Amino acid sequence: MQNIENRGILTVVSGFAGSGKGTLMKKLLSSYDNYALSVSATSRQPRPGEEEGVSYFFKTRDEFEEMIKNDELLEHAEYVGNYYGTPKSFVNSMLEKGKDVVLEIEIQGAMQIKKRYPDTLLIFVTPPSVKELRRRLEGRGTETPEVIEKRMKRAAGEAEGMEDYDYIVINDDPDICTKQLHEIIRAAHYTPAHKAGFIEELKKELKEQ
Ligand code: 5GP
Numbered sequence: 001m002q003n004i005e006n007r008g009i010l011t012v013v014s015g016f017a018g019s020g021k022g023t024l025m026k027k028l029l030s031s032y033d034n035y036a037l038s039v040s041a042t043s044r045q046p047r048p049g050e051e052e053g054v055s056y057f058f059k060t061r062d063e064f065e066e067m068i069k070n071d072e073l074l075e076h077a078e079y080v081g082n083y084y085g086t087p088k089s090f091v092n093s094m095l096e097k098g099k100d101v102v103l104e105i106e107i108q109g110a111m112q113i114k115k116r117y118p119d120t121l122l123i124f125v126t127p128p129s130v131k132e133l134r135r136r137l138e139g140r141g142t143e144t145p146e147v148i149e150k151r152m153k154r155a156a157g158e159a160e161g162m163e164d165y166d167y168i169v170i171n172d173d174p175d176i177c178t179k180q181l182h183e184i185i186r187a188a189h190y191t192p193a194h195k196a197g198f199i200e201e202l203k204k205e206l207k208e209q
Helices: 021-031 061-069 088-096 107-116 130-140 145-159 174-188 196-208
Strands: 010-015 035-037 073-079 082-087 100-104 121-126 167-170
Touching (some): 021 100, 021 174, 100 107, 130 145
16 A cells, blocks of 8 residues: 655745744745745835745735636735735645645734635744744835834734644744644644545445455
8 A cells, every 4th residue: 555645735824024934935945845835916116126936926916816816815914004915826736746835924814714624734934932923024124114013913813823723833043943833833733634535435445355
């Protein structure tokens, strides 16, 4: 009997703006070779240094709404006045190739994915304290004070949804945190949901012997 489960794991990573998840995603991809990171579409303006097709696919609101209409997105949400969404085709083709696909998305999108694809692994990343969260947001230097306040308020709302995630990872040290993320995703390969085909095959063979 051969192992017929070679589809990748779909993982959603969420966290407050300033939780450091962007850095963690880069580290996860450069440290291990089984991951593919989904590139989202957004209607927000690019920040300095962000590249089209790498950071995001930057769209106008009209273009984004067209993508929704054409069913091109796995999920989408509005966050601080802008649309964000996950293009379907990349995620599906990578999962089929056996890659573990990571979506770095906010909480509304995470809940949509969980509802549609219950086997998805949901991980929430948080800084060790609220003080540290504010320090990281201010330290970025790319946002206006108004946006920072909006994001802090938004964080208070998002914290209400933390219990809906499968795992909470505290990002104190990015290297340790990246390793923890990797270990959690590795473990997901061994759940009954991911071994469903194997279990079925085994049961069938046992009955037939
Ligand atoms: P930022 O503007 O800081 O890049 O992202 C703002 C928020 O949008 C972050 O919490 C990020 O995780 C989330 N986000 C990025 N891409 C997507 C997406 O495709 N779908 C959803 N629902 N959220 C996203």
